[in-house]
Amino acid sequence: MVSDLAGFLTTCxxxxxxxxxxxDPDVTDAQATDWTGRWRGSTPAVLRPGSTDEVRTVVHAAxxxxxxxxxxxxxxxxxxxxxxxxxxxxxxxxxFDELGPVDAPAAQVTVGAGxxxxxxADHAAAHxxxxxxxxxxxxxxxxxxxxATNAGGLHVLRHGSMRAQVVGLExxxxxxxxxxxxLAGLVKDNTGYDLPGLLCGSEGTLGIVTRVRLRLVPRPAxxxxxxxxxxxxxxxxxxxxxxxxxDSLQAVxxxxxxxxxxxxxxxxxxxxxxxxxGCLLLVELGGAGDLLGELGSALELLGQAVTDxxxxxxxxxxxxxxxxxxxxxxxxxxxxxVHKADVTVPLSDMPxxxxxxxxxxxxxxxxxxxxxxGHLGDGNLHVNVVGPAADDDSALxxxxxLVVDLGGSVSAEHGIGxxxxxxxxxxxxxxxxxxxxxxxxxxxxxxxxxxxVLLP
Amino acid sequence: MVSDLAGFLTTCxxxxxxxxxxxDPDVTDAQATDWTGRWRGSTPAVLRPGSTDEVRTVVHAAxxxxxxxxxxxxxxxxxxxxxxxxxxxxxxxxxFDELGPVDAPAAQVTVGAGxxxxxxADHAAAHxxxxxxxxxxxxxxxxxxxxATNAGGLHVLRHGSMRAQVVGLExxxxxxxxxxxxLAGLVKDNTGYDLPGLLCGSEGTLGIVTRVRLRLVPRPAxxxxxxxxxxxxxxxxxxxxxxxxxDSLQAVxxxxxxxxxxxxxxxxxxxxxxxxxGCLLLVELGGAGDLLGELGSALELLGQAVTDxxxxxxxxxxxxxxxxxxxxxxxxxxxxxVHKADVTVPLSDMPxxxxxxxxxxxxxxxxxxxxxxGHLGDGNLHVNVVGPAADDDSALxxxxxLVVDLGGSVSAEHGIGxxxxxxxxxxxxxxxxxxxxxxxxxxxxxxxxxxxVLLP
Numbered sequence: 001m002v003s004d005l006a007g008f009l010t011t012c013x014x015x016x017x018x019x020x021x022x023x024d025p026d027v028t029d030a031q032a033t034d035w036t037g038r039w040r041g042s043t044p045a046v047l048r049p050g051s052t053d054e055v056r057t058v059v060h061a062a063x064x065x066x067x068x069x070x071x072x073x074x075x076x077x078x079x080x081x082x083x084x085x086x087x088x089x090x091x092x093x094x095x096f097d098e099l100g101p102v103d104a105p106a107a108q109v110t111v112g113a114g115x116x117x118x119x120x121a122d123h124a125a126a127h128x129x130x131x132x133x134x135x136x137x138x139x140x141x142x143x144x145x146x147x148a149t150n151a152g153g154l155h156v157l158r159h160g161s162m163r164a165q166v167v168g169l170e171x172x173x174x175x176x177x178x179x180x181x182x183l184a185g186l187v188k189d190n191t192g193y194d195l196p197g198l199l200c201g202s203e204g205t206l207g208i209v210t211r212v213r214l215r216l217v218p219r220p221a222x223x224x225x226x227x228x229x230x231x232x233x234x235x236x237x238x239x240x241x242x243x244x245x246x247d248s249l250q251a252v253x254x255x256x257x258x259x260x261x262x263x264x265x266x267x268x269x270x271x272x273x274x275x276x277x278g279c280l281l282l283v284e285l286g287g288a289g290d291l292l293g294e295l296g297s298a299l300e301l302l303g304q305a306v307t308d309x310x311x312x313x314x315x316x317x318x319x320x321x322x323x324x325x326x327x328x329x330x331x332x333x334x335x336x337x338v339h340k341a342d343v344t345v346p347l348s349d350m351p352x353x354x355x356x357x358x359x360x361x362x363x364x365x366x367x368x369x370x371x372x373x374g375h376l377g378d379g380n381l382h383v384n385v386v387g388p389a390a391d392d393d394s395a396l397x398x399x400x401x402l403v404v405d406l407g408g409s410v411s412a413e414h415g416i417g418x419x420x421x422x423x424x425x426x427x428x429x430x431x432x433x434x435x436x437x438x439x440x441x442x443x444x445x446x447x448x449x450x451x452x453v454l455l456p
Numbered sequence: 457m458v459s460d461l462a463g464f465l466t467t468c469x470x471x472x473x474x475x476x477x478x479x480d481p482d483v484t485d486a487q488a489t490d491w492t493g494r495w496r497g498s499t500p501a502v503l504r505p506g507s508t509d510e511v512r513t514v515v516h517a518a519x520x521x522x523x524x525x526x527x528x529x530x531x532x533x534x535x536x537x538x539x540x541x542x543x544x545x546x547x548x549x550x551x552f553d554e555l556g557p558v559d560a561p562a563a564q565v566t567v568g569a570g571x572x573x574x575x576x577a578d579h580a581a582a583h584x585x586x587x588x589x590x591x592x593x594x595x596x597x598x599x600x601x602x603x604a605t606n607a608g609g610l611h612v613l614r615h616g617s618m619r620a621q622v623v624g625l626e627x628x629x630x631x632x633x634x635x636x637x638x639l640a641g642l643v644k645d646n647t648g649y650d651l652p653g654l655l656c657g658s659e660g661t662l663g664i665v666t667r668v669r670l671r672l673v674p675r676p677a678x679x680x681x682x683x684x685x686x687x688x689x690x691x692x693x694x695x696x697x698x699x700x701x702x703d704s705l706q707a708v709x710x711x712x713x714x715x716x717x718x719x720x721x722x723x724x725x726x727x728x729x730x731x732x733x734g735c736l737l738l739v740e741l742g743g744a745g746d747l748l749g750e751l752g753s754a755l756e757l758l759g760q761a762v763t764d765x766x767x768x769x770x771x772x773x774x775x776x777x778x779x780x781x782x783x784x785x786x787x788x789x790x791x792x793x794v795h796k797a798d799v800t801v802p803l804s805d806m807p808x809x810x811x812x813x814x815x816x817x818x819x820x821x822x823x824x825x826x827x828x829x830g831h832l833g834d835g836n837l838h839v840n841v842v843g844p845a846a847d848d849d850s851a852l853x854x855x856x857x858l859v860v861d862l863g864g865s866v867s868a869e870h871g872i873g874x875x876x877x878x879x880x881x882x883x884x885x886x887x888x889x890x891x892x893x894x895x896x897x898x899x900x901x902x903x904x905x906x907x908x909v910l911l912p
Contacts (some may be wrong), residue, residue: 152646162618177891187835188617189800190867191865344643346640411646414646428648429635434631435635436651444892448562
């Protein structure tokens with residue numbers, strides 16, 4: 001099977017218009033590298049289809065000419081899932097940016113796969129609604145990419161991951177067929193296999209998502225953010241039941257003293273609590289009730305476990321507190337190339353896990369910097385390691401081994417991508433991976449969709 | 457390919473023990489017919505495996521000996537999905553009745569596929585928790601069957617369908633491989649395709665579910681039930697926004713005057729509201745707040761739309777009011793063989809749909825009795841037709857055509873089974889059905905699992 005790139009691009013130019021078949025190296029090189037710089041690929045072309053029919057034409061032509069494709073939205077993924085590692089052609093979905101009318105009684109909206117999270121959230125805000133998933137890359141990340149990766153983010157403990165937000169969708173499978181499921185947004189539609197749920201989290205390996213029917217959630221009338229200082233992660237985990245009992249709880253994020261100091265240096269700011277405690281919880285409440293009163297009661301219940309705290313209920317103040325959590329990623333990136341793990345461990349093992357990780361990393365990558373932070377309410381931590389070369393997986397492998405030994409997950413929310421392919425089977429077992437491979441072969445029989453991603 | 461039943465049963469007797477390979481016609485005949493009597497099949501044997509390894513052995517042997525299998529739990533399905541239509545061997549999962557310890561902090565439990573809904577709900581009740589899905593067949597329906605059919609029921613508007621309750625599971629695929637996914641109940645596990653979501657609603661055609669990790673929901677501290685009389689379905693639909701705004705809303709069920717009169721005759725009771733209004737809404741609130749006050753405020757807001765009402769907050773009184781809704785199914789069955797449709801239509805079309813259905817049925821089945829009732833809060837109605845012979849689909853076909861014309865779903869919650877196979881493609885389109893067929897071939901390559909069900 002010899003691939004025929006020239007023939008493929010000719011077909012695409014006819015179908016999409018020459019302006020939407022980009023081979024300018026300035027563009028193709030930029031889109032072939034992810035924003036972290038950790039994943040670099042190369043591509044002969046970036047396609048920018050504008051309709052589902054055009055995507056169908058692209059996939060059919062790719063099958064005919066033996067061309068592999070990588071679907072791309074905002075390219076903000078963290079596991080190399082949207083990067084052309086072996087010269088795949090990029091299918092850029094960002095022209096699919098339509099925002100359908102908000103169905104306020106149903107609290108739903110249909111949007112194009114290329115609409116950014118921020119655009120959809122702004123669109124819904126006029127109706128007192130928002131998207132149930134939020135994450136720091138909201139201005140760039142697209143809904144299609146978030147569906148393909150089953151994105152998590154800041155409010156999973158409140159609203160679930162992206163799969164829980166997807167009511168229906170339209171996608172072009174690897175066969176070239178366009179399928180739709182419940183774009184009308186029926187509350188109940190139990191007709192056959194759950195194609196939306198299957199495509200959600202499939203990382204572009206089964207189909208290219210083109211449109212999504214999203215459920216929306218009430219936009220909290222008001223918010224309060226508290227930054228709580230606690231001596232160690234043990235006290236932080238122990239505080240969770242009290243925090244979870246708050247009706248208005250939206251997020252519980254963990255940062256540590258070491259990461260906070262790094263962010264302080266990066267931002268040129270004094271640390272937020274002085275003296276800086278070993279562990280900080282960023283807690284957000286949202287709703288229409290007495291949020292400050294609710295947070296105050298929680299602090300009273302937590303007693304001396306919380307050694308210091310800062311609270312804000314104005315936009316600027318809340319943004320300042322959130323910045324300590326959200327700037328972790330960019331502070332790590334400023335140190336150099338970042339190896340990223342994103343893991344779940346049982347909450348009871350969380351203190352021991354946080355204590356053990358830096359030493360495990362040091363053992364295989366002496367001198368490396370390790371940052372730990374994340375969504376404590378979900379038992380989900382991000383591990384950032386700076387130091388090892390791009391092709392040196394030893395530090396993350398040490399972290400993943402610890403996770404699997406504890407019965408955790410090597411991917412809480414980022415997905416498998418290329419970064420964790422060799423860990424998929426170690427966590428899930430060969431039978432589950434075989435089943436995934438069979439599903440892949442069923443919906444992408446020629447293996448042209450994101451061939452290097454997710455599956456071994 | 458010649459099937460070798462004798463060889464298959466010999467293998468099964470060795471693996472399961474002879475006592476768990478039942479060929480007594482009294483048993484096999486009973487389990488080959490569903491409880492409604494609408495679906496009758498025949499089977500040479502009922503297998504009762506007691507472990508996942510035994511199920512693996514059964515499936516491997518079935519592949520080797522070319523034997524088709526039907527998995528069966530409580531056999532309370534309504535679309536013929538658990539009945540051996542072509543002499544399939546029944547795999548009865550009811551020995552998988554273990555109830556794992558309730559993980560109260562996580563609000564989760566792992567149970568065997570054969571545990572009944574009532575058993576799991578009782579088990580969870582000791583911790584102030586319950587299952588998010590409830591339905592009238594709770595004493596017989598098993599968790600495995602509810603997962604396989606993605607059961608809906610009375611509280612979908614509050615907690616979602618069964619798929620939303622499944623955190624993880626174990627199943628034996630048609631390949632004979634046992635797969636597990638997140639039985640540890642991690643809040644986030646984004647490692648590959650969503651096998652639990654795919655198996656949920658697959659109606660036994662892809663794998664046999666053996667164990668399920670369920671999320672649990674708070675068991676309301678108290679409940680209040682109101683039966684609200686309204687002139688027509690138009691007023692009932694218009695009342696939904698007010699009812700949905702109640703924080704403690706658990707269910708909104710619709711019954712009509714005709715069905716209520718039928719139930720009154722069946723139960724030998726006077727009608728619950730006299731004079732009987734055209735339309736009745738059964739509303740349940742649950743929680744720790746002032747439920748009677750909440751319902752009272754709602755009634756005030758609804759004003760003269762509600763012409764009469766009955767309210768109960770004691771167990772016996774609430775059960776009496778629920779009986780008017782729950783007895784519809786048995787009252788219909790007492791009239792004769794029941795053809796059951798279970799459909800969603802857009803709420804804006806609901807009044808016209810309810811008005812049109814009896815005439816559509818009469819046009820093709822003169823003299824038939826049509827009952828309409830169901831989960832109005834979800835836009836989901838059950839249509840029961842008594843009159844036509846078992847093999848006469850014309851009445852339901854007339855109903856389904858109307859549903860598809862309105863952009864609704866021919867299965868809101870019951871599934872496709874054999875009852876609606878010929879409607880699947882008309883609603884979902886050939887591309888989606890082709891994709892389902894490809895997935896079926898991938899996970900059940902010999903087509904031995906429930907071969908006559910779901911797919912055309």
